[in-house]
Amino acid sequence: MEKLTVDAEGKIVIPPEVIQKRGLHPGDELTLIESAEGLLVYQGGVDAKTSAWWNRLDDRQRLLAEEYALRDENLSEHERDASWNQEAESIEIEAESDELDLSNQLASCSTKA
Amino acid sequence: MIRRVYERRVRLALAKPPTVLQVEAANSYAHIATIANRLYITEQTANILKRRTEIFAAPILADTRALKKARYLRRWARRLTDFAFSSEDAIVLAYGSFGLDVESKTVGVDAIITTDIRLAEHYERRHGEIKHRFDDMIVNLPETYAVLRLPQVLTTAAILAMV
Numbered sequence: 047m048e049k050l051t052v053d054a055e056g057k058i059v060i061p062p063e064v065i066q067k068r069g070l071h072p073g074d075e076l077t078l079i080e081s082a083e084g085l086l087v088y089q090g091g092v093d094a095k096t097s098a099w100w101n102r103l104d105d106r107q108r109l110l111a112e113e114y115a116l117r118d119e120n121l122s123e124h125e126r127d128a129s130w131n132q133e134a135e136s137i138e139i140e141a142e143s144d145e146l147d148l149s150n151q152l153a154s155c156s157t158k159a
Numbered sequence: 160m161i162r163r164v165y166e167r168r169v170r171l172a173l174a175k176p177p178t179v180l181q182v183e184a185a186n187s188y189a190h191i192a193t194i195a196n197r198l199y200i201t202e203q204t205a206n207i208l209k210r211r212t213e214i215f216a217a218p219i220l221a222d223t224r225a226l227k228k229a230r231y232l233r234r235w236a237r238r239l240t241d242f243a244f245s246s247e248d249a250i251v252l253a254y255g256s257f258g259l260d261v262e263s264k265t266v267g268v269d270a271i272i273t274t275d276i277r278l279a280e281h282y283e284r285r286h287g288e289i290k291h292r293f294d295d296m297i298v299n300l301p302e303t304y305a306v307l308r309l310p311q312v313l314t315t316a317a318i319l320a321m322v
Contacts, residue, residue: 047320079176086179093182093189096167099218107214108172114212115172130162132210135203137236137246137253145230146259148266149303 050087058087160272160315161204161219164188168215180274180315187272187315190322198223199268201254226258229266231300238292242285248278255310256293270311272318282312 050058060070068089070076079086092100103111121129135141163184170177177185192198200208205225208216232253239249255271273279282289286309293309 047316047322077176079179084179086182088176088182092171093167093186095164095189095192095222096171096185099168100171102218103214111168111172111212111214114214115169118166118169118212119173119175129211130207131247133203133206134247135201135250137233137240137250139233142230142233145228145232146261147230148259149301151229151259151261151264 060087160184160188160274161200161208161223163274163315165208165211165215165219172215183315183319184274186322187318190318191272192222195269197260197263199226199254199258199260200224201226201251201258202228224260224262226254226268227261228254229257229259231296231304232257235293235296238296239289241292242281242289244278244281248275252282252310252312255312256307267307268310270313272313272315274315276314276316279312279314279317 048061048064050060052058064070070089077088079088100108118126161184163178163181167177167181167185170181188198200223202225205220205223208220233250235257236246236249236253239252240246244252251271251273254268256267258268259266290309297304297307
């Protein structure tokens, strides 16, 4: 991660080592993504895990993924938040019955060994 | 963090640019996967993923293991709320010390990775007091629990700074 400084004309300079590492050339386009979270200078490209997942999908699965993704994108932010906050785990004493005793777990480990 | 990793994949399927948090989370996740022995999620996250679209969720579930709750996890979570953590944040932090991997019989994690900068900063700021309270609690538990430790809490941005 690099820190960039905005000059008086609103320009930022990308350090030469980053230009070289990313294979950037004059005229290449970068996307500036502005959101509530901040700003992101984005070159495109995808991280290794996401890329590996996408590359494993065949054409039919990619179409299916797009269809499901559209449904997901059509949810409101509130609906999306709610779906990710389901089954919030209680911290109350009454909920403790599902906790596992560490001594028993270690004992069962010894038995298995 | 897992939510943003999932959403990054949704954005890719739509050929839309991701958000800052999605990029941070997905890149951190990819980096951690190359250096960590195991990636863990909470039971709640695992349950949520199991109900979501399989094509996006199944690979994340396959990459990770869901931690179970060891005894005293909630007790520690309640104590963490005394340090002004929400109950949702407190239980995640408590998983970091009392989360049990039943397969490998290990407990706790080295680090919790979050996109929540405020959570990480607050944890860091109060770490001395939290550690004191944690040690006080552990010393009064059965001997098996003496091995428990507090996790680090790192932001996805901090992970990317290590790359």
